[in-house]
Amino acid sequence: MLTLERKALILETLNSEGRVVAKDLSQKLDLSEDTIRRDLRELAAEGLLQRVHGGALPASKALTDLPTRRKTAVSDKTAIAKVAAAMVKNGQIVFLDGGTTAVAVARALPLELNATAVTHSPDIAVALLDHPGIEIELVGGRIYKHSNVTVGAVAMEGIAHIRADIYFMGVTGVHPEQGLTTGSREEAAIKRSISRQSAETIVLASHEKLGAVSAYDVISLDQVDGIIVERNCAREFSDAMASKGVSLIKA
Amino acid sequence: MLTLERKALILETLNSEGRVVAKDLSQKLDLSEDTIRRDLRELAAEGLLQRVHGGALPASKALTDLPTRRKTAVSDKTAIAKVAAAMVKNGQIVFLDGGTTAVAVARALPLELNATAVTHSPDIAVALLDHPGIEIELVGGRIYKHSNVTVGAVAMEGIAHIRADIYFMGVTGVHPEQGLTTGSREEAAIKRSISRQSAETIVLASHEKLGAVSAYDVISLDQVDGIIVERNCAREFSDAMASKGVSLIKA
DNA sequence: TTCTTTCGTGCAATATCGTGCATAATCAAG
DNA sequence: CTTGATTATGCACGATATTGCACGAAAGAA
Incomplete structure (x- = not known):
């Protein structure tokens, strides 16, 4: 450079x-x-x-x-984002969810990385525009305005034709008993579908999500390969998750 | 060499x-x-x-x-954008392609309008996010970074399943003899495809496009239903177009 | 305070640059 | 076709720029 x-x-x-x-x-x-x-x-x-x-x-x-x-809103999530970004290897296909945490991951990807990013979020696509080594694949569909991601049958079909190496999933709630939940039925369906198409599913969970429960189930805890949380994650939560056999990755 | x-x-x-x-x-x-x-x-x-x-x-x-x-480029195009936005009626399906002019059209859409916007540009999707009455449909595909629009087979297929009432097309060159041209083969193919799927094709041509010619043909002039140009459009160009049977809409 | 992080400077290792010169390629005229 | 001149290219070598590391100083945090 x-x-x-x-x-x-x-x-x-x-x-x-x-x-x-x-x-x-x-x-x-x-x-x-x-x-x-x-x-x-x-x-x-x-x-x-x-x-x-x-x-x-x-x-x-x-x-x-x-x-x-x-x-400041974003910077709280940069620690999680950096850990996630470091997990991506050259040549991999990575699926990035919507949400501010995922945008932070996109921004944190090292400039020398060469990979393909698949996303159903226009925000992510824009955030990756000036990254020289990232090929961007956008999943089409109807825009769910509340989260600014594509959803619906078209999006589901688009996802069905892609296999990713790693999926960084954002959720609204992570709970030891209730598992992973989110606030919209359509998003939950999309997330499930993406997870099925990905070899690895990593959950990005900033502190306000821990212990929270939302309306719609996404997937159960035993279907995820890792949950990245902030370093100062509550001991109580960490222990509860451990008792469920889920180990947290502390950023 | x-x-x-x-x-x-x-x-x-x-x-x-x-x-x-x-x-x-x-x-x-x-x-x-x-x-x-x-x-x-x-x-x-x-x-x-x-x-x-x-x-x-x-x-x-x-x-x-x-x-x-x-x-500044965007602000110059608001006149064209307003005229275009006024052409959209309630309940219509409108296709907006990439480019700063199209973004300006998106921003100019009246807040009380209810319609569906189809686009292959993440920028447009973001610009329309807080418009209450617009349903947004995003066409997926590989992102062509230079213009920030989706292209390729996936995008072509997505477009093939949509019929729009009106298509606002941006181009790089509008020439009386050479017709409509743009700078990338893939974008040209996409634009052709969208035009075929739309009942009406309207070209948005800010002053720097007039008389210009780029590398790749899009469609011929007789396939468009209108070209919106700025009010102070050169008389010479206007006459040349008129002799081809194309009438310009002056903003 | 004490401790940690960040800063700035000096220094050594590496990469890049510019110049001089020798060789190779190109070309025009004989 | 040959010859001589001109130009283009590659190599050598000293000069300069960039980078990373080490270490003490300074700034912030606890």
Whole structure:
């Protein structure tokens, strides 16, 4: 990767996300943090951004309000996203669900990765657009507006013709007794279908999902191959899941 | 291989990929890196590209001005978009293809309208998300990243099962003699297919498209039912089209 | 406070660059 | 066809740029 290209990417990220973190950039670009820091220092010297401890902020202060709010919502999930992204290997076909956590996974995929991403979420497709090594396959169908994913017979049929290596599933509730649940019948059906077509099913469960139960069953706990939770996951929940034979992956 | 030919190839690669790397070029062309570097130096001396350590970038400035360009481009198209949006009646099925003009149409649809929008562009789907009365149907397939629309066999099949009342088609070139053209073979095929499935085909042509010709034919002028152009459309172009029996709709 | 993370600088290893020069290819005129 | 001139190409080598690591300083968090 060319230096100027990298700097342009940093500025672009800064524009779209409102801030950049040195460590994240070094992971994503597969470079040492020293190099990233050098870039940030040089960009700051040119007045193109404002250096802060840990990363950088836009040079102008005008736009900082909205992006920050949005960023905090997402940043809680970046730890889970990074662990998930690291599970994807070159050449694999990965299915990404809808939802903010899955978008975070999409953004966390290393730039040097070559893989195929299948998704029924337009948001995911857009998030992956400028990833050079990812081929994007979009599943068509009627858009379920509440979650912004495609559902219905057309989506089911589209999924039926795809086999993925790994599926990152987002759900509304993860409960030791009730299993995995979500808030819409159609989404539940889609998720079941995707899971059947995938060699591995990994659940992404940010803290507010733990112990929660929603209206519609998705699949039972013994059908998933892993659940990624935040590091500070409640001990009580962790033990309850362990007693069900489900081991959690802590981010 | 001739030197000039090689330089042309380098510039072409630079245009399509946004960058060139000296080592990659030397491997691809089976020449020493020295020769490539010489070429790059000479092209840089002519101002045709920007030399950087490791390769070269386009002569035009950084990517930072791209978002702004994109934004202004959209705002210029609102006049066309409003006229198009006003053509949609309650209960109709409308096909919107990719491109900034189509996004503008999506945004311009009256809030009280109830209709179904079919699209192969994730951008359009997202733009329509908070429109209460629009049912969104997304056509799946492989994402063609340059335009951010789905293409390929899957998309073609998805389109084959839908009949729309009206199709708003975006193109790269509208020419009195050459007809409608676009820059990618796959997109051209998709557009043809959509047009066949739609009762009416309306072309959205912002000023920079008028008189332009791109690489791939889409459909001939007598297959379209209307072309929406900006109000200040050149008289000369308007007359040339009229002599072909095509009447323009001025926004 | 103490501890952890991040920063900045110096330094060594590697990659890339530019120049000079020798060889090979191309071409025009005889 | 041959010859000489011009150009293109590859190689060598010193110069410069980039990167990662080490270590002490500084900033934040507990």
